[in-house]
Amino acid sequence: MKQKEIYIDPSLNLETQKMVEMYFSIKTVSSIEGFIYSEEEFLNKYKNTYSFNEFRNAEFYAVYEVNECRTCRHSFQIMVRNRKELYDFLQTGNLLCNCCKIYQFNIANTLGFNFS
Numbered sequence: 001m002k003q004k005e006i007y008i009d010p011s012l013n014l015e016t017q018k019m020v021e022m023y024f025s026i027k028t029v030s031s032i033e034g035f036i037y038s039e040e041e042f043l044n045k046y047k048n049t050y051s052f053n054e055f056r057n058a059e060f061y062a063v064y065e066v067n068e069c070r071t072c073r074h075s076f077q078i079m080v081r082n083r084k085e086l087y088d089f090l091q092t093g094n095l096l097c098n099c100c101k102i103y104q105f106n107i108a109n110t111l112g113f114n115f116s
């Protein structure tokens with residue numbers, strides 16, 4: 001799982017854009033990628049600023065590349081709007097690319113299963 005890029009609405013003011021970059025900024029330690037600032041540190045730094053409101057309503061996301069799909073072994077990309085989405089995704093362990101996800105969903109539907 002590797003962060004590929006961060007998309008930030010270019011119409012946001014510069015301070016807010018910097019906040020988004022900080023929110024998603026990562027460092028790699030022993031080949032494990034992690035966020036530099038905890039969400040708590042981030043909040044403490046910005047919660048009373050004017051830009052914080054804009055940040056909360058802003059449009060941005062990070063693109064991550066997943067090394068391999070559990071089924072077809074191809075790498076694929078996901079978009080997350082915040083860290084929670086990223087953690088949720090990792091926690092499901094259901095690392096399927098979109099093609100395989102749709103395929104599996106259709107089969108499950110046909111069989112009458114209802115996977116979530």
Ligand SMILES: [Zn+2]
Pocket residue numbers: 069070071072073074096097098099100101
């Ligand atoms: Zn796949």
